[in-house]
Amino acid sequence: GEDVEQSLFLSVREGDSSVINCTYTDSSSTYLYWYKQEPGAGLQLLTYIFSNMDMKQDQRLTVLLNKKDKHLSLRIADTQTGDSAIYFCAESIKGTYKYIFGTGTRLKVLA
Amino acid sequence: SAVISQKPSRDICQRGTSLTIQCQVDSQVTMMFWYRQQPGQSLTLIATANQGSEATYESGFVIDKFPISRPNLTFSTLTVSNMSPEDSSIYLCSVELGLAGGLTGELFFGEGSRLTVL
Numbered sequence: 001g002e003d004v005e006q007s008l009f010l011s012v013r014e015g016d017s018s019v020i021n022c023t024y025t026d027s028s029s030t031y032l033y034w035y036k037q038e039p040g041a042g043l044q045l046l047t048y049i050f051s052n053m054d055m056k057q058d059q060r061l062t063v064l065l066n067k068k069d070k071h072l073s074l075r076i077a078d079t080q081t082g083d084s085a086i087y088f089c090a091e092s093i094k095g096t097y098k099y100i101f102g103t104g105t106r107l108k109v110l111a
Numbered sequence: 112s113a114v115i116s117q118k119p120s121r122d123i124c125q126r127g128t129s130l131t132i133q134c135q136v137d138s139q140v141t142m143m144f145w146y147r148q149q150p151g152q153s154l155t156l157i158a159t160a161n162q163g164s165e166a167t168y169e170s171g172f173v174i175d176k177f178p179i180s181r182p183n184l185t186f187s188t189l190t191v192s193n194m195s196p197e198d199s200s201i202y203l204c205s206v207e208l209g210l211a212g213g214l215t216g217e218l219f220f221g222e223g224s225r226l227t228v229l
Contacts, residue, residue, distance in 0.1 A: 004153070008151070035218075040222065040223075041222050041223075042115070042203055042205075042219075042220030042221050042222045042223055043154075043203070043218070043220045044220070045217045045218065048217075088153070088154070092216070097142060097144075097159065097207065097216075098156060099156075099218060101153040101154040102153055103151070103152055103153045104153060
């Protein structure tokens with residue numbers, strides 16, 4: 001079945017870049033997403049990428065997609081303490097309304 | 112965008128009791144989704160609620176345990192029945208709206224209802 005995996009924790013220093021990685025199994029996914037969850041809040045869409053793209057940049061965020069290896073990454077440049085949150089990778093299942101979420105990566109930014 | 116309000120935001124419940132979570136959306140939507148987020152785990156879809164029909168449950172979830180109502184296009188409830196400590200989790204209500212270009216959707220989530228079952 002479909003599966004999305006992420007590492008659970010990442011710690012970086014303020015001002016450094018953060019790279020959060022994700023692997024997925026469903027090769028038919030047409031879109032992949034990054035959601036952010038701050039403490040006590042629901043998830044909020046950060047960015048998404050179409051499966052025929054290799055890269056997407058949005059201000060401090062860069063998404064890289066390696067479709068051959070089914071690997072997705074999110075790079076946050078100049079990481080700030082406000083970026084501390086849980087980041088979820090997700091894929092939409094083609095032909096359905098379903099999304100498969102990863103376990104989430106808890107990013108901690110050290111001042 | 113969509114603004115989703117959930118109540119209660121958190122509760123502590125006794126084993127064997129039931130609790131109903133309410134979800135209110137600020138716009139009319141066809142489908143509403145209920146997710147469970149267990150500690151340290153990913154979000155798992157419980158069911159999809161369409162207005163005017165019975166909810167569609169995912170594998171591992173049944174109506175007797177998680178009855179859902181969808182009386183109109185802006186509101187839904189999820190009941191967690193006969194709770195046990197294993198039901199301690201965050202329950203999230205969600206809707207999907209189209210992104211610009213209409214080729215994919217964006218999920219909007221409520222803030223979640225954190226249930227602790229003793």
